[in-house]
Amino acid sequence: xxxxxxxxxxxxxxxxxxxxxxxxxxxxxxxxxxxxxxxxxxxxxxxxxxxxxxxxxxxxxxxxxxxxxxxxxxxxxxxxxxxxxxxxxxxxxxxxxxxxxxxxxxxxxxxxxxxxxxxxxxxxxxxxxxxxxxxxxxxxxxxxxxxxxxxxxxxxxxxxxxxxxxxxxxxxxxxxxxxxxxxxxxxxxxxxxxxxxxxxxxxxxxxxxxxxxxxxxxxxxxxxxxxxxxxxxxxxxxxxxxxxxxxxxxxxxxxxxxxxxxxxxxxxxxxxxxxxxxxxxxxxxxxxxxxxxxxxxxxxxxxxxxxxxxxxxxxxxxxxxxxxxxxxxxxxxxxxxxxxxxxxxxxxxxxxxxxxxxxxxxxxxxxxxxxxxxxxxxxxxxxxxxxxxxxxxxxxxxxxxxxxxxxxxxxxxxxxxxxxxxxxxxxxxxxxxxxxxxxxxxxxxxxxxxxxxxxxxxxxxxxxxxxxxxxxxxxxxxxxxxxxxxxxxxxxxxxxxxxxxxxxxxxxxxxxxxxxxx
Numbered sequence: 001x002x003x004x005x006x007x008x009x010x011x012x013x014x015x016x017x018x019x020x021x022x023x024x025x026x027x028x029x030x031x032x033x034x035x036x037x038x039x040x041x042x043x044x045x046x047x048x049x050x051x052x053x054x055x056x057x058x059x060x061x062x063x064x065x066x067x068x069x070x071x072x073x074x075x076x077x078x079x080x081x082x083x084x085x086x087x088x089x090x091x092x093x094x095x096x097x098x099x100x101x102x103x104x105x106x107x108x109x110x111x112x113x114x115x116x117x118x119x120x121x122x123x124x125x126x127x128x129x130x131x132x133x134x135x136x137x138x139x140x141x142x143x144x145x146x147x148x149x150x151x152x153x154x155x156x157x158x159x160x161x162x163x164x165x166x167x168x169x170x171x172x173x174x175x176x177x178x179x180x181x182x183x184x185x186x187x188x189x190x191x192x193x194x195x196x197x198x199x200x201x202x203x204x205x206x207x208x209x210x211x212x213x214x215x216x217x218x219x220x221x222x223x224x225x226x227x228x229x230x231x232x233x234x235x236x237x238x239x240x241x242x243x244x245x246x247x248x249x250x251x252x253x254x255x256x257x258x259x260x261x262x263x264x265x266x267x268x269x270x271x272x273x274x275x276x277x278x279x280x281x282x283x284x285x286x287x288x289x290x291x292x293x294x295x296x297x298x299x300x301x302x303x304x305x306x307x308x309x310x311x312x313x314x315x316x317x318x319x320x321x322x323x324x325x326x327x328x329x330x331x332x333x334x335x336x337x338x339x340x341x342x343x344x345x346x347x348x349x350x351x352x353x354x355x356x357x358x359x360x361x362x363x364x365x366x367x368x369x370x371x372x373x374x375x376x377x378x379x380x381x382x383x384x385x386x387x388x389x390x391x392x393x394x395x396x397x398x399x400x401x402x403x404x405x406x407x408x409x410x411x412x413x414x415x416x417x418x419x420x421x422x423x424x425x426x427x428x429x430x431x432x433x434x435x436x437x438x439x440x441x442x443x444x445x446x447x448x449x450x451x452x453x454x455x456x457x458x459x460x461x462x463x464x465x466x467x468x469x470x471x472x473x474x475x476x477x478x479x480x481x482x483x484x485x486x487x488x489x490x491x492x493x494x495x496x497x498x499x500x501x502x503x504x505x506x507x508x509x510x511x512x513x514x515x516x517x518x
Contacts, residue, residue, distance in 0.1 A: 015247030024250050028257045032461055034417035038406055040430040041396035046408050047493045058315030072205040072286040073198040077294035081170040084507050087113040088154050097147035120511040125177035130156050169214045171294040188225050189297035195233035196307035198290050205238040209280050212243045248276035250476040260473045275478030278485040282452040291438040295504040298514040309496045313382045313439040324376050325445035331373045344372045352490050355406045379450045379489045384437030384496035394434040396493045408491040410434045410482050435501035460484020
């Protein structure tokens with residue numbers, strides 16, 4: 001497509017090129033392929049289940065060696081909390097206490113979420129803060145009708161003139177309430193948790209990807225809690241932040257695949273989803289990187305159990321990586337025996353879950369060695385997988401790419417052609433779910449950082465339908481950070497217990513036991 005001079009200036013000001021934007025436009029026109037599922041990854045077929053002695057050995061390995069590694073925890077935290085309160089925003093929009101009681105409103109709509117919210121209202125960590133504000137603003141609040149009180153409570157929480165939770169970053173909302181009404185945010189819980197497993201030589205490094213507009217709020221929160229967290233954990237904290245790069249934004253199009261233009265004629269670009277964060281991850285310099293979402297935290301009494309499972313995953317990474325590095329050094333020195341070639345192929349198959357080509361045995365020895373080197377010399381991710389409890393989202397599968405290579409991948413349901421009976425039945429047979437619980441090795445056997453952007457499967461992007469000011473548009477999301485962005489990594493899936501997965505997708509999730517003290 002030919003762009004005007006004004007368009008070109010706008011494109012280049014974002015750090016994009018006309019060529020890359022045209023490539024995005026072609027993607028809208030040609031569409032994107034669905035993932036080609038071969039089978040669900042299950043226990044003994046792509047998902048490891050460890051016994052007690054294996055677990056003890058891996059934890060001991062991690063504890064003994066961790067101080068020799070540079071470790072960092074990477075936490076995607078850019079989202080505002082708006083979606084957490086979706087049903088409450090709808091309630092504020094629709095409810096009029098002068099017309100009907102709160103109970104009548106909930107019963108008429110069979111609104112279970114709202115019912116749970118009001119039944120558990122005093123158990124929310126922000127209850128006291130909201131009530132303090134209400135009693136200051138409305139001195140006769142306790143004498144008001146229950147329906148008015150309910151509406152005012154939600155207003156005080158969400159309104160811009162109130163506590164404005166709906167527009168706050170999720171990481172800075174009150175998540176947990178401890179004794180003496182001490183409130184903890186998800187951001188603070190990540191610090192406490194990191195001290196238990198992501199700390200080397202009593203120093204814990206954390207990197208949060210946030211919205212640039214929230215930087216001051218996060219910095220202020222760290223200053224507020226730093227002394228307390230360091231005293232309680234006997235660790236120092238090294239906190240860094242980055243933002244989703246504008247150069248990862250993608251162009252939006254109309255339903256007819258033409259560039260979507262704003263009222264002033266400018267092109268519309270949109271943030272391209274968490275897949276854009278592969279750039280942020282690529283900028284980090286560390287030996288081992290833990291990845292965990294901002295809202296997946298627990299109250300302190302469950303933290304040891306969560307930390308134990310992180311150590312298990314990291315122990316597997318250390319063990320596998322050490323052996324892979326030894327083999328790569330052997331290959332580099334040359335003169336492998338036939339026996340060693342077989343040994344490396346078996347290690348890749350049995351320990352690293354790599355499917356070796358059926359043609360491998362026909363290759364000349366030189367090409368066999370090149371093939372093994374190529375398979376070994378990649379970033380490694382060890383991913384915790386929980387038993388499927390019917391949660392929406394991605395899971396572990398064996399997937400065949402366009403070149404016929406079969407590998408382990410985390411696949412979202414949106415990437416699966418559910419009109420195809422065979423693909424749908426594979427999805428139905430999935431036993432495990434992806435809780436976003438990763439430990440990554442991003443350096444090669446010589447200690448050099450991999451360029452992670454070289455291991456992305458661009459075809460694993462998504463096209464989604466959105467609206468802007470009532471007009472329909474199509475948006476392009478880059479391959480998800482733990483989906484197509486890591487498609488060409490070496491992947492090991494390990495079963496982990498459900499306690500490791502406690503996301504707060506809606507405010508009512510804060511009523512679940514991993515978020516409650518009692």
